[in-house]
Amino acid sequence: MDFNDTAEETKFRAEARAWLEANAERLKPGDAAAVMSERGGSEVIVTAKQWQAKKADAGWACMTWPTEYGGRGASAIQAVIWHQEESRFRTPPNIFAIGQGMLGPTIMAHGTDEQKKRYLRPMLRGEEIWCQLFSEPSAGSDLGGLRTTAVRDGDDWVINGQKIWTTGAQYSQWGMILTRTDPTRPKHAGITYFIIDMKSPGIEIRPIKQINGGAVFNEVFFTDVRISDKNRVGAVGEGWRGAITTLMNERLSIGGGAGGPEFADLMRLARETDWNGRPALDDPAVRQRLARFYVRGKGLQYTGYRTLTALSRGAIPGPEGSIGKLVGAVLKQDMASFAMDVLGPAGAVTEPGIAPEEAAWQETYMGIPGLRIAGGTDEILRNIIAERILMLPPDVRLDKDVPFKDIPTGPRNA
Amino acid sequence: MNFDFSDDQKMLRTTAREFLEEHAPLSVCRAVLESDTPCSDTLWRGAAQLGWLGTAIPEEYGGAGLGHLELAVIAEEIGRALAPIPFSSSVYLATEAIVLDGTDAQKKQYLPRLSSGEAIGTFAHAERPGRQGPSSVSATLSAGRLSGTKMPVLDGDVAHFAVVTARTEHGLSLVLADLTGPGVKRRPLHSLDPSRSMAVLEFDNAPATVLGPEGRGWERAQALLDRAAVLMAFEQLGGAQRAFEITREYTMGRYAFGRPVASFQALKHRMADLYVEIELARSNAYYGAWALSNASPDLPTAACGCRITATDAFDLASREIVQMHGGVGFTWEYDCHLFYRRAKLLGTILGSADQWRERLIELLAATAPDTSHPAAQPYA
Numbered sequence: 024m025d026f027n028d029t030a031e032e033t034k035f036r037a038e039a040r041a042w043l044e045a046n047a048e049r050l051k052p053g054d055a056a057a058v059m060s061e062r063g064g065s066e067v068i069v070t071a072k073q074w075q076a077k078k079a080d081a082g083w084a085c086m087t088w089p090t091e092y093g094g095r096g097a098s099a100i101q102a103v104i105w106h107q108e109e110s111r112f113r114t115p116p117n118i119f120a121i122g123q124g125m126l127g128p129t130i131m132a133h134g135t136d137e138q139k140k141r142y143l144r145p146m147l148r149g150e151e152i153w154c155q156l157f158s159e160p161s162a163g164s165d166l167g168g169l170r171t172t173a174v175r176d177g178d179d180w181v182i183n184g185q186k187i188w189t190t191g192a193q194y195s196q197w198g199m200i201l202t203r204t205d206p207t208r209p210k211h212a213g214i215t216y217f218i219i220d221m222k223s224p225g226i227e228i229r230p231i232k233q234i235n236g237g238a239v240f241n242e243v244f245f246t247d248v249r250i251s252d253k254n255r256v257g258a259v260g261e262g263w264r265g266a267i268t269t270l271m272n273e274r275l276s277i278g279g280g281a282g283g284p285e286f287a288d289l290m291r292l293a294r295e296t297d298w299n300g301r302p303a304l305d306d307p308a309v310r311q312r313l314a315r316f317y318v319r320g321k322g323l324q325y326t327g328y329r330t331l332t333a334l335s336r337g338a339i340p341g342p343e344g345s346i347g348k349l350v351g352a353v354l355k356q357d358m359a360s361f362a363m364d365v366l367g368p369a370g371a372v373t374e375p376g377i378a379p380e381e382a383a384w385q386e387t388y389m390g391i392p393g394l395r396i397a398g399g400t401d402e403i404l405r406n407i408i409a410e411r412i413l414m415l416p417p418d419v420r421l422d423k424d425v426p427f428k429d430i431p432t433g434p435r436n437a
Numbered sequence: 438m439n440f441d442f443s444d445d446q447k448m449l450r451t452t453a454r455e456f457l458e459e460h461a462p463l464s465v466c467r468a469v470l471e472s473d474t475p476c477s478d479t480l481w482r483g484a485a486q487l488g489w490l491g492t493a494i495p496e497e498y499g500g501a502g503l504g505h506l507e508l509a510v511i512a513e514e515i516g517r518a519l520a521p522i523p524f525s526s527s528v529y530l531a532t533e534a535i536v537l538d539g540t541d542a543q544k545k546q547y548l549p550r551l552s553s554g555e556a557i558g559t560f561a562h563a564e565r566p567g568r569q570g571p572s573s574v575s576a577t578l579s580a581g582r583l584s585g586t587k588m589p590v591l592d593g594d595v596a597h598f599a600v601v602t603a604r605t606e607h608g609l610s611l612v613l614a615d616l617t618g619p620g621v622k623r624r625p626l627h628s629l630d631p632s633r634s635m636a637v638l639e640f641d642n643a644p645a646t647v648l649g650p651e652g653r654g655w656e657r658a659q660a661l662l663d664r665a666a667v668l669m670a671f672e673q674l675g676g677a678q679r680a681f682e683i684t685r686e687y688t689m690g691r692y693a694f695g696r697p698v699a700s701f702q703a704l705k706h707r708m709a710d711l712y713v714e715i716e717l718a719r720s721n722a723y724y725g726a727w728a729l730s731n732a733s734p735d736l737p738t739a740a741c742g743c744r745i746t747a748t749d750a751f752d753l754a755s756r757e758i759v760q761m762h763g764g765v766g767f768t769w770e771y772d773c774h775l776f777y778r779r780a781k782l783l784g785t786i787l788g789s790a791d792q793w794r795e796r797l798i799e800l801l802a803a804t805a806p807d808t809s810h811p812a813a814q815p816y817a
Contacts, residue, residue: 024442026439307795314793321742322716325720325721405710
């Protein structure tokens with residue numbers, strides 16, 4: 024048992040760090056909050072694209088992608104090391120993650136040679152941003168219940184319907200969309216996967232205002248939108264296979280790293296906040312809560328070490344990754360809630376000048392509910408753990424062999 | 438990055454598991470529970486013959502000269518089997534105390550016999566109900582004679598000697614007392630888990646010698662408890678894992694409403710949660726084992742992490758095994774109560790999880806902020 028890098032890993036880490044030192048600004052303790060507040064705005068897209076191109080030129084983009092697509096062909100552990108090092112520097116938010124982490128691998132697995140040639144390199148360089156058009160108002164966790172249709176018309180397909188929760192649709196060049204092409208077959212058998220130009224006529228994008236006031240995701244409406252059959256990914260009716268590839272990669276790219284303030288910040292808050300003349304940290308109830316947060320956070324961190332060990336020995340990331348998001352998101356939500364309680368009535372104040380950490384706890388508290396839903400709700404993750412890791416029997420699925428057109432979905436009064 | 442046991446250590450685990458599956462099925466635990474015998478002598482001899490008792494004892498004192506990672510591996514298997522033997526008292530506490538603080542003469546006197554299983558040791562600290570700390574000790578050592586009462590002492594009725602906390606003219610100290618000689622009265626106590634025995638020990642001018650630096654008894658006791666907490670965490674983890682596996686198997690085979698009860702989300706989600714708690718505890722335990730075997734300055738905080746999460750995980754697993762079995766889970770005939778009993782016994786014997794949480798924050802508050810291990814967030 025040893026936490027240290029191997030000689031090879033040490034060399035790789037040093038190389039990564041040296042490049043970052045020369046090309047980016049190092050974060051100082053307590054900077055996490057400031058970085059969070061930099062999110063949003065069109066200037067972010069410009070700086071993010073510049074940073075991505077710079078990384079790509081130096082060979083630090085899409086680390087695990089094969090070299091033939093411009094990647095580095097790096098191991099999973101090298102990718103983690105790179106991420107660890109990059110996270111110590113002030114860098115723009117990664118608005119390319121959906122493309123690079125989820126859609127790129129799907130194109131590599133199911134796309135045509137022409138598609139790989141056309142799309143992967145600009146995706147890697149951050150020249151073109153991608154979005155994922157999966158969820159619909161009546162098909163969230165039950166993704167296979169989607170109703171957006173694609174109907175064949177000569178060499179084209181004509182798309183009608185609506186998607187929702189589409190992150191970054193407003194600034195994406197391309198989207199990958201799941202459509203229903205045959206409602207007479209059972210639900211997973213009638214789905215086809217396409218690449219779609221987000222600037223096509225007939226696409227309307229409406230931002231959705233979230234509970235935290237932001238609007239990173241959107242509703243997307245399709246009215247007679249035409250796509251060439253050349254943009255089909257995989258065979259007609261085989262779209263679910265591609266969707267699974269995307270979702271498997273999504274689990275890897277969305278994790279417990281919710282960002283924002285951490286345990287050390289909470290400890291500092293408890294030291295510095297006055298409770299009737301004494302530090303909050305002196306209170307036994309506060310101490311019990313803090314200890315629970317600490318051991319849970321450490322448990323997650325060390326579970327990560329175990330995963331790294333497995334990866335470094337060539338294991339393929341499995342459903343165990345679900346633990347990270349399931350535990351990490353709830354833990355962060357609990358910590359943020361507790362931080363606000365420690366502050367007393369001022370806990371509800373969100374003015375950055377007054378609230379500690381520039382109101383990062385409050386921002387975390389309002390943002391976390393989204394993380395507990397995105398990329399699989401807590402409940403779906405529990406199902407994944409139960410069925411895929413513990414091999415418990417799958418849920419009873421009443422719609423399994425029923426033609427899609429006969430399956431009730433969504434609200435009954437819809 | 439290598440956060441896993443080595444192939445040799447895994448081999449040791451396999452051997453240990455095979456031995457215990459053959460010689461310590463749960464019926465052995467039950468037999469001790471239902472009888473007046475305090476522990477299984479056969480199993481104890483078996484453990485000694487396999488060299489388990491001397492795993493972390495240096496070879497020069499008759500041990501196997503392996504280390505704490507190997508001991509952790511065995512502890513987990515002992516925990517899986519709910520083995521009714523005084524392993525934790527003798528190995529994690531008494532042996533560790535002598536390895537840690539014994540003079541060469543004391544090591545020569547005790548360690549070979551501990552390693553062979555000829556001698557069983559224990560640790561006697563508590564004197565009365567309540568949270569135990571340095572000020573709860575009133576036993577005294579004066580002119581080489583120990584007086585006072587210790588209660589409860591795990592395995593106090595089978596141990597041959599005890600490491601005892603007592604006051605001397607220099608303050609609180611650790612002392613070594615023979616339990617088979619004059620001046621010692623002992624009485625077995627009825628307890629929640631009769632598969633592990635407990636006793637009250639009365640010392641009346643019993644001969645005893647100082648162990649380690651006199652007057653620094655609490656500091657040394659705490660160092661000892663930290664080590665025991667890590668090893669005990671593996672025992673708790675083993676118990677939790679076994680309870681989890683039995684629960685899983687039962688719910689897969691038990692049908693209701695025409696399907697296995699394991700297919701109902703109400704149970705599946707709880708199984709997923711239980712699995713998560715056990716895995717988090719396992720990760721903390723691994724870190725503790727690493728800290729222990731590398732004499733890391735992080736050992737005290739790591740020990741807290743081990744103790745807290747292992748106690749909570751075994752506690753949850755032991756409640757769920759009863760609950761998820763339904764009515765039969767509450768019967769004497771099914772094995773669920775063996776886990777329910779053992780989890781609570783192990784969860785109290787080194788101090789409650791709450792007590793360790795308090796200690797953890799004390800330690801963290803005493804250190805400068807933000808000195809943690811470089812962050813690794815592979816999920817991010």
